[in-house]
Amino acid sequence: MKAWRQSQILSVIDQEAVASQEELRVRLAEKGIEATQATISRDLKELGLVKRAGDGAYERPGMERSSPATEDQLRRAIGTLVRGLERVDAMVILRTDPGQAQSVAVLIDRVKLSEIAGTIAGDDTILIVCRGAEAAAAIERRWNEEVRK
DSSP states (O other): OHHHHHHHHHHHHHHSOOOSHHHHHHHHHHTTOOOOHHHHHHHHHHHTOEEOTTTOOEEOTTGGGOOOOOHHHHHHHHHHHEEEEEEETTEEEEEESTTOHHHHHHHHHHHTOTTEEEEEEOSSEEEEEESSHHHHHHHHHHHHHHHHO
16 A cells, blocks of 8 residues: 555656645645555655755655756657667657666657657567557657768
């Protein structure tokens, strides 16, 4: 139960700005997870969450230091690390060298392309969920040129 609750805490803070333990308790309750303020306080400490400057919302440590990736960085990564690309309806599957999928997926997520809803990465494969078949086709066209180089 603790691991599930902590994973839901991370999910909540990754999706929205939550600045107080009470607000976090309410968000968890909306997901059907009842927790006391003391439990949430312990979870926040165990997870190592910190408050960011500005709005005081909780975030994972180090997030404030990460800079958004640029499309140029992503283009270079795709050109050097991606070995294959395949589109299936509104999804794109990228094949990378072993151990490279997660780092490429992080770049894709940080660039925040409007065509992409999200990524799931394994060791050498990335599943990219696009916002429709047309968006997937646009990504396929754009990145096929880089993979072929």
